[in-house]
Amino acid sequence: MNMMSEAAVEKALDQKMNTAPYKMTGKDVSVYYGEKRALFDVNLNVRENTVTALIGPSGCGKSTFLRCLNRMNDTIDSCRVTGKIVLDEGDIYDPSIDVVELRARVGMVFQKPNPFPKSIYENVTYGPKIHGLARTKAEFDQIVEHSLQKAGLWNEVKDRLHESGTGLSGGQQQRLCIARAVAVSPEVILMDEPCSALDPIATAKVEELIHELRANYTIVIVTHSMQQAARVSQRTAMFHLGNLVEENDTDKMFTNPDDQRTQDYIMGRFG
Amino acid sequence: MTDMTSSVQSAYVRPAQARRDIGIKRRYAAERRFRAYGVAAILTGLFFLFLLLWTVVSNGYTAFQQTAITLPIEFSEKIIDPKNERADNPAKLMTANYPLLVRDALVKALAIDPSNRALVKQATDMVSASARTQLRDIVIANPAVIGTTVDVALLAEGNIDSANKGQIDLKVAEANRKVKDQQLAWMKTLTETGAMAKQFNTGLFTYGASSRPEAAGIGVAALGSLYMMLIVLALALPIGVCASIYLEEFAPKNRLTDLIEVNINNLAAVPSIVYGLLGLSVFINFAGMPRSAALVGGLVLTLMTLPTIIIATRAALKAVPPSIRSAALGLGASKMQTIFHHVLPLAMPGVLTGTIIGLAHALGETAPLLLIGMVAFVVDFPGSPMEPSTALPVQIYMWANEAERAFVERTSGAIMVLLIFLVVMNLGAILLRRRFERRW
Numbered sequence: 001m002n003m004m005s006e007a008a009v010e011k012a013l014d015q016k017m018n019t020a021p022y023k024m025t026g027k028d029v030s031v032y033y034g035e036k037r038a039l040f041d042v043n044l045n046v047r048e049n050t051v052t053a054l055i056g057p058s059g060c061g062k063s064t065f066l067r068c069l070n071r072m073n074d075t076i077d078s079c080r081v082t083g084k085i086v087l088d089e090g091d092i093y094d095p096s097i098d099v100v101e102l103r104a105r106v107g108m109v110f111q112k113p114n115p116f117p118k119s120i121y122e123n124v125t126y127g128p129k130i131h132g133l134a135r136t137k138a139e140f141d142q143i144v145e146h147s148l149q150k151a152g153l154w155n156e157v158k159d160r161l162h163e164s165g166t167g168l169s170g171g172q173q174q175r176l177c178i179a180r181a182v183a184v185s186p187e188v189i190l191m192d193e194p195c196s197a198l199d200p201i202a203t204a205k206v207e208e209l210i211h212e213l214r215a216n217y218t219i220v221i222v223t224h225s226m227q228q229a230a231r232v233s234q235r236t237a238m239f240h241l242g243n244l245v246e247e248n249d250t251d252k253m254f255t256n257p258d259d260q261r262t263q264d265y266i267m268g269r270f271g
Numbered sequence: 272m273t274d275m276t277s278s279v280q281s282a283y284v285r286p287a288q289a290r291r292d293i294g295i296k297r298r299y300a301a302e303r304r305f306r307a308y309g310v311a312a313i314l315t316g317l318f319f320l321f322l323l324l325w326t327v328v329s330n331g332y333t334a335f336q337q338t339a340i341t342l343p344i345e346f347s348e349k350i351i352d353p354k355n356e357r358a359d360n361p362a363k364l365m366t367a368n369y370p371l372l373v374r375d376a377l378v379k380a381l382a383i384d385p386s387n388r389a390l391v392k393q394a395t396d397m398v399s400a401s402a403r404t405q406l407r408d409i410v411i412a413n414p415a416v417i418g419t420t421v422d423v424a425l426l427a428e429g430n431i432d433s434a435n436k437g438q439i440d441l442k443v444a445e446a447n448r449k450v451k452d453q454q455l456a457w458m459k460t461l462t463e464t465g466a467m468a469k470q471f472n473t474g475l476f477t478y479g480a481s482s483r484p485e486a487a488g489i490g491v492a493a494l495g496s497l498y499m500m501l502i503v504l505a506l507a508l509p510i511g512v513c514a515s516i517y518l519e520e521f522a523p524k525n526r527l528t529d530l531i532e533v534n535i536n537n538l539a540a541v542p543s544i545v546y547g548l549l550g551l552s553v554f555i556n557f558a559g560m561p562r563s564a565a566l567v568g569g570l571v572l573t574l575m576t577l578p579t580i581i582i583a584t585r586a587a588l589k590a591v592p593p594s595i596r597s598a599a600l601g602l603g604a605s606k607m608q609t610i611f612h613h614v615l616p617l618a619m620p621g622v623l624t625g626t627i628i629g630l631a632h633a634l635g636e637t638a639p640l641l642l643i644g645m646v647a648f649v650v651d652f653p654g655s656p657m658e659p660s661t662a663l664p665v666q667i668y669m670w671a672n673e674a675e676r677a678f679v680e681r682t683s684g685a686i687m688v689l690l691i692f693l694v695v696m697n698l699g700a701i702l703l704r705r706r707f708e709r710r711w
Binding site: 070077099100102103104107114116120126131166181 | 599602
C-alpha cells in the first residue's frame with residue numbers, strides 16, 4: 001500500500017463516515033447497579049469503520065455504556081441492563097445470543113494494560129485457541145505475525161515472541177493487548193481509556209494505531225482527554241450524570257456543540 | 272482592608288523558636304521503646320526455640336549410633352540341625368536354638384567358665400535378645416552358612432549401649448544399677464579388642480515397634496505416616512481446591528455462603544481431638560472401617576486439613592488481579608476457561624503453599640490418631656493402608672512413655688527426624704512461593 005492509496009482510503013473513509021451503516025445501536029439503554037441507576041435511556045448509534053469517542057466527567061456512565069456493548073457488565077452480579085443493543089440486526093441481550101460469541105465479535109482493550117503473565121506468543125494465540133480459529137502451528141504463527149503487525153508491535157518483539165508479555169514497557173503491553181484483541185478478528189473493538197496509564201509517546205503510538213485500525217474495525221473509545229477524542233475520533237458522544245447529552249461529529253462537537261453542557265465541559269467549566 | 276490582612280499574617284507567621292511543642296522527642300522515644308519491645312519479643316522466642324532444639328539434639332543425637340558386638344559365631348550343625356532334617360523340614364531352621372550360638376561365642380570370646388551359670392547369664396544379657404532373629408535370618412537366607420564360623424555384628428542390649436555411650440551413672444551402687452561391674456569390665460576388654468564398637472544406627476530407620484530399645488525403630492511408623500500423607504494429598508487437595516473455586520468464583524454471595532465461610536474459618540480452629548472423635552464415630556463405628564488403619568487416619572487428617580487448604584486457596588484466588596479475569600472474559604473465554612487457564616495457574620503457588628503447610632500440620636498431628644486406635648504396637652510393615660499401622664508422632668508419644676535410657680534418646684532422635692521432615696516440607700513451600708510468586 002503506497003502513500004497515495006492510503007490517503008485515498010482515508011478520504012473514502014471520511015466520506016463514508018456520515019453514510020456508513022450503523023454497526024451497533026443502543027436503544028433506551030438503562031443500567032442499574034442494584035437500586036442505583038447508572039444510565040438513563042441512552043440512545044446511541046455507532047457507525048461502521050468509525051471511531052466513536054465517549055467523553056464526559058467521571059462517573060457519567062460512559063464506561064458503563066461501553067461495557068454494555070460486549071456484555072462485560074454481566075460479570076457484575078448486581079448489574080441489570082434494560083433497553084436494546086443491536087449488533088448488525090441482532091439484539092445482543094437476546095437469550096439466544098451466546099456471550100462468548102459476542103465477545104469474539106466485540107473485543108475489548110482495558111484501561112490498564114493487562115497482558116497475561118505468559119509469553120507474547122501465547123498472549124496473542126489465546127483468543128484464537130479458545131475460539132478454534134486456527135489449528136496448526138503455521139496458522140497460529142501467521143495470526144501472531146498478522147496481529148502484532150496490525151498493533152505496530154511486530155518489529156519490536158519479533159525476536160522475543162517467547163518472552164513474557166509482562167516484561168514489555170507499558171505502551172508495548174497496551175499494544176500487545178490490542179494485538180490480542182485483534183487476533184480473534186473482531187468487528188468492533190471497545191477501548192476503555194486505553195492511554196490513561198501511558199506516557200505521551202506511548203499514547204501517540206496507540207492513537208496512531210487506532211487511526212489505522214479504523215479501516216478494518218469499528219472502534220468505540222472512552223477517554224478522559226478531550227484532545228485525544230478530538231485527535232482520534234470522527235464521532236463523539238458526551239455523557240453527563242448517566243444521560244447522553246449530545247452525539248455529533250467530532251469536528252462540530254469541539255467547535256460548535258449543540259448543547260450548552262457540552263460547551264461548558266469542553267471549555268473546562270466542570271468535570 | 273490592609274489592617275486586616277496584616278493582622279491575619281501576624282497570626283499565622285510565628286518566629287521559629289516559638290514553635291509549638293508537639294512532642295517530637297516523646298514520639299521518637301515511644302518509637303524506640305516499641306522497637307525494643309519487638310526485639311525483646313523476638314529474642315525470647317529465639318531463646319525458647321534454641322532451648323527446644325538444644326534439648327532435643329543433645330538428648331537425641333546419640334540415637335543415631337548403636338553399639339554392636341562383633342563375635343565370631345560358629346554356626347554349628349550340632350546345635351542348629353542335629354538330626355539333619357532341614358532338607359525335608361525347612362521350618363526346623365526357624366525354631367533352632369540360636370541363643371546357644373551366641374552364648375558359646377561369648378563364652379569363648381570372654382573366656383568364661385561355661386559351668387558358672389550366673390556369669391554366663393550376665394554375659395548373654397549383654398547381647399540383645401534380637402540376636403536370635405538376626406542369626407535365624409542369616410541362616411534362612413543362606414543355609415550353606417551352617418558348619419562355618421562367621422563374624423556377626425550383634426546388637427548390644429539397650430543398657431549396655433547406654434553404658435557404652437556413657438549415659439549410665441556409675442556412682443550408683445552396683446545392686447541398683449542395670450549394668451554390673453563384671454559387664455563393664457567385659458565391655459572394656461571387648462572395646463580394646465575391637466569387638467565392641469558404635470556404628471550408625473540403621474535400625475532406627477528400618478525397624479518397627481519393639482519393647483527392646485535396640486531393636487525399636489521408626490520405619491513402620493514412617494510408612495504409616497507416608498500412607499496417611501498420600502491419602503490426605505489425594506483427597507484434601509482436589510476437594511479443597513474445588514470447594515474454594517466454587518465458593519470464590521461461582522457461589523452467589525448470600526447468607527448461606529456467608530455462613531459456610533464463617534464455618535470453614537471456625538473448623539480450622541476446632542481442636543484436632545474432635546476430628547478424632549468424628550473419625551471414630553463416622554468411619555469406624557458407622558462405616559465399619561478397620562481400627563488403627565492408615566486409611567482411617569488419612570481420612571480424619573483430610574477432614575482436619577481441608578479448612579486450611581480451603582482458606583489458603585481462597586486467599587490465593589482472591590489475590591489474582593481482576594484485570595486478568597477481565598482480559599480473559601473480554602476475549603470471549605467462558606468463566607470456566609478463565610478460571611482454569613488463568614486464575615488457577617496464577618493462584619497455584621498459594622494453593623501449594625497452603626497444601627504443604629496443611630500436610631506438615633497433619634504429619635505432626637497425634638491427638639486424633641489416638642482416638643482411632645493408631646496408638647498400636649505395630650512390629651511389621653503395613654502392606655496396605657487397610658492394615659494396622661502407626662504414625663511418627665504417635666511412635667514418639669509411645670516411646671516417651673518408656674523408662675529405659677535408650678528409649679529417651681530414641682524419642683529425641685525420632686523428634687529430630689520428624690522436625691527434619693517438617694522443615695523440609697516448609698522449605699519446599701517457601702521455595703515454591705519464591706519460584707512462582709513474581710509473575711505479574
